Amino acid sequence: MYSKQENQRLKQEFWITFAEQYPRKWVLYDTKIKDFSFKFFVDNTKAQVSIEIEHRNEEKRLAYFDKIVALKNILEDEFIKDLVYQKNHTLESGKTISKIWVEQLGITVSNRAYWNTIFDFFFEKMNALEMFYLEYDEFIKDIE
Template sequence: MYSKEETQKLKREFWVTFAEKFPRKWLLYDTKIKDFSFKFYVDNKKAQVLIDIEPRNNDTRNAYFDKLEALKNILEEEFVADLVFERDYVLENGKTISRIWVEKLGVSVSNRQYWDEIFTFYNEKMNALELFYSEYDEFLKDIA
């Protein structure tokens, strides 16, 4: 068991190592769509690559989710299989967002032996989601 400080240091080292192995600028929050972002997540059970759709207005959130759902077959067949689509995902703080993600189970940020496996997963899946986004971003942005 790690102390809080040790855990923070380990996570910092994890992200620095990831950045060194895959030195590129990820899209993440720079989608040009307010409250629509790509994220990495890791804990001691899983690693995830996420698309979070977080507008406070439910109609806006649902419109973006509907656009992604309309592209689901293309997204899964040409870019990333095994995606989970959840229209109403409730965060720990109680906020409801829409989330689409792919995950790798059985890995741990606390165990360095999994890091390369997680890094490869992150690079492959996030790169694929970014390629998808670059191809369909105009369609996704048009919710008027």
């Protein structure tokens, strides 16, 4: 069992190593859509890559989500399979967002033996989501 400080150091080392192995600029928050972002997540049970739509205006949040769902067949046939679509996802803070994600279970950030598996998963899945977004961003952005 690691102390809180050791866990923080390990996670920092994890992200630095990932950046060194896959040195590229990810889209992440640079989507040109307010509160629409791509996120990496890893803990001691899973790794996850997601699109999170956190717009305060529920109507706009749902409109962006519906745009992606309208492209679901293209997204899954041409870019990435096994996505989970959740129109109303509640965060620990109580905030409701829309979330689309894919995850890999049975891995842990605390064990360096899993790191390359996580890095490969992150790269493959985030790259696929970004390629989809870059191809269809104009359609997704057009909610007015």
